Amino acid sequence: MTSAGPPRTTISAWTPPVPGITEVFHAHFTDYAYPAHTHDTWDLMILDAGSVDFALDRRRHGITGLDSVLLLPPGVPHDGRTVTETGFRKRVLYLDTSVLPERLSGGAVDHPVLHDAPLRHRIHQLHASLDHPGDAFEAESRLSFVRERLRFHLGTRRPRGPGREANSLAATLRELLDSRITDGISLHEAAALLHAHPTHLIRCFKQTYGLPPHKYLTGKRIDLARRLLLAGRRPADVAADVGFHDQAHLNRHFTRHVGTTPARYAATRTRALW
Incomplete structure (x- = not known):
């Protein structure tokens, strides 16, 4: 009598309460090939084990290891398949065009695999925050830095660092957080109220107070x-x-x-x- 062995495919998927992320998808495939298809969203993937062979716009590519990131643009056909008998484990974020505009697709078609270990770590941290209901403010913050790094890879300008306005902007954000300890606030709302870019707002706060806004808010709640x-x-x-x-x-x-x-x-x- 033979044992059934481990499952050949395991999948989990959910929609988090974080603007810009339409779906979180975690999967382990041991023997799988999916046909050519397109998404209306950006497909941002990291591997936790194994290798993937895929075609994007009729050009074949591969990704392996724990220091690379795969970014597939919306509307461009792609497929994918396992490479080894052990398959692969992946974590994927489907991002809408509020995170990355579709006009940046050309850079992703030309270079879908990004060899950027710090970016990969940031995406891992974002997934970790998405695993816990209630950590949406942290997830928003982490998504803003992932977005910034992706835009840099796709040819946009480097972000500017905090300037002379940093302390004033940080103090205003702290007052806002103190007034919303129990109700909470989204990063998008805070940035809109203070007329600041989300990542710039976080950098100013961290430079002034030594920790990011989501950790400050959690500490006040504790x-x-x-x-x-x-x-x-x-x-x-x-x-x-x-x-x-x-x-x-x-x-x-x-x-x-x-x-x-x-x-x-x-x-x-x-x-x-x-």
């Missing part, structure tokens, strides 16, 4: 959660009250910041007798 827990509030109620997606979302960030779970933290409180 501080508020600590006060509520010590006042006797239940962790499940606290999660909603301070702006986390759910109790699991609070637990993950609280444990990272404080070193214990909200429930254990609350259990240690003592009531002073006067």
Whole structure:
């Protein structure tokens, strides 16, 4: 009697609450070839194992290793197939044209494989934030830097660094975040309110305060959660009250910041007798 062995294909896909990303797609293919087709979106892929052979606009290419990125433009036919018996594992983001305009397609047709380890790491970090409901502000921030790097590869200008306005812009953003601790705010909304490009806004904030805006906001929520827990509030109620997606979302960030779970933290409180 033979064992069934590992599954030949595993797939997960979802639509995150992040503007510009229409789908997140993770897959492990061991023996697969998909026919020539097109997307209305940009196809941004990184490999976690294996190799892929593909044709784009009737020219064959290959991608392998953990330091490269594949970018396929909208409307251009492409296919793909496994190369080895072990297949490949990939993570894909489908990006709409608000992230990258279709007029940049020519550069991606000519050079779809980008050998850029830092970009690959940024995309990995973006996927990690997309794995957790409630981390949309972080995902937006990471997407903005991925977008900036992709546009550089496609021939646009280098971004400018923070200038003399950095401290003032950062202080205004901090005031905005402080006023929206529980309700939250999207990076797109903050950038529109402050009339600043998202990546420039993040760079100014980090230069001034030493951490990106999404980490600042999380820290403020943790501080508020600590006060509520010590006042006797239940962790499940606290999660909603301070702006986390759910109790699991609070637990993950609280444990990272404080070193214990909200429930254990609350259990240690003592009531002073006067």
